[in-house]
Amino acid sequence: MTAPSVPPDEPDPSSRRSTSKPAPPSPQTRQARPAGPARVSASSGKGRPGRPLGQITADCTSTHRAWLQPVREAYLKSGLTMSQLGSRLHISKSKISELMSGRMYPRWEVLYPLAVELSIPYSPLYRLWANAALETHNKSPAWVEGSAARVTVTTRPTAPPLDYKAFRDLTQDGYREYASVFLPYEGCDTALDHAYDQLWLSWPNALASPDARRYAWKVVRATIMSRTPHVDGRPEFLHAAFETEVLQKLTDEDAAMKQLHETLALLKAMSRLPHPQFDVIVLHRLCGMPIETVSDLMGAPLATVRSDERHATRFLDIALTTEPDSEGNHP
Known part of the structure; x- marks a missing residue:
């Protein structure tokens, strides 16, 4: 018996391609694809509360x-x-x-x-x-x-913290002596009032700092220096030369002029000292405070204050015996 013929328009069944899907490869023969970066949903991260504050404008006083x-x-x-x-x-x-x-x-x-x-x-x-x-x-x-x-006050005024009041009582005399070197009498009280108000607002930060005295000194110093005239970036306080105790006691005119000249040269040299050394010399020499008192007022270790005083004295000795240099560190 002969096999049935295949219609001419159909291919031979033996030559037809199978339309069934091939069997998936076994786990042993399956090639592992390299792992790509994990896809992270844009909404999966937690956002920070609120928009972070930008910087204060440069022209803010x-x-x-x-x-x-x-x-x-x-x-x-x-x-x-x-x-x-x-x-x-x-x-x-x-x-x-x-x-x-x-x-x-x-x-x-x-x-x-x-x-x-x-x-x-x-x-x-x-x-x-x-x-x-x-x-x-x-x-x-x-x-x-x-x-x-136009403001209706809805709360009672907040009283200053007791520890803040005690701190002010302990420090205001020393701060006033420092301020009097640079500012007139009326300006001293105004500057200190504003410095203490600023310190009141930031008092929790002062207490949380390593040393509240050091924190307060930075606030007070910045307030005083912002009101002090500056020349070439250095504080201008030559008027203090006319108010020194030594000059006030001199009755001889020639001796007074010599003392005034020496004091002016000293003040000019002092203005070139770095900040810490400058403050130590002002408090110790011009205000007459003992080194221990200077350390307490500035909130600086006693050893540091003594070191600053030695370095500043060495610099001033050299500056007053040589030709003044136009360069120097700014306080």
């Missing part, structure tokens, strides 16, 4: 920064976002951002509720805000008073 920096620190500690803070205060997020960066100088009616929400003592904040408005932002007293008159 020191008196403006005196109250702005503590406000920024209080905001960061609160854990609130700008949107949340704005929602609570009914202030736009963009306005809060401008305030925090120093691009906008706010009215007190804007700053006061912010202080209450962030638990900032508003008495020292108001004094620093008003001072900066008058001194550096060309605001009139009428603007300051009008801005405050």
Whole structure:
């Protein structure tokens, strides 16, 4: 019997390709693909609470920064976002951002509720805000008073912490002696009041620092130096030469002129000392404080103060016996 013929339009079944799927390779023969980087979902990470604060604008004055920096620190500690803070205060997020960066100088009616929400003592904040408005932002007293008159005080004034008050009582005389070297009498009290207000606002930071005395000294020194005239980056305090105790006791005119000339040369040389050595010499030589008292006031180790005094004395001895150098370290 012959096999049935295949229709001419169909291929031979023996030559047809199988349409079934090939069997998957066994695990032994399957080649492992190199592992690629794991895909991470964009929403899997946890976002930080709130938008991080940018830097304060470069043209923000020191008196403006005196109250702005503590406000920024209080905001960061609160854990609130700008949107949340704005929602609570009914202030736009963009306005809060401008305030925090120093691009906008706010009215007190804007700053006061912010202080209450962030638990900032508003008495020292108001004094620093008003001072900066008058001194550096060309605001009139009428603007300051009008801005405050529209505020309804909803909380009792916060009393200064007891440890802060005790610290002020212990340090204000020494700080005033240092300030009197650079500022007139009235300017000393004003500068110290502003420095202590700034210290009150940042008092928790001072207590959390390695040494509250050192923290406070930096605040006080920066406040005094911001009000001291500078020439070529060096503090100008030559007027102190006319107020030295030695000069006041001299009755001979020639001796007084010689002493004045020597004191002026000393002050010029002192202005070239680095910051720590400069402060030690001012407190020790011009203010007449013992080295131990200088150490306590600056919050610096006694050994460090003694070392600074030795290095500064050596520098001054050389500077006063040689031709003055136009270069030097700026305090």
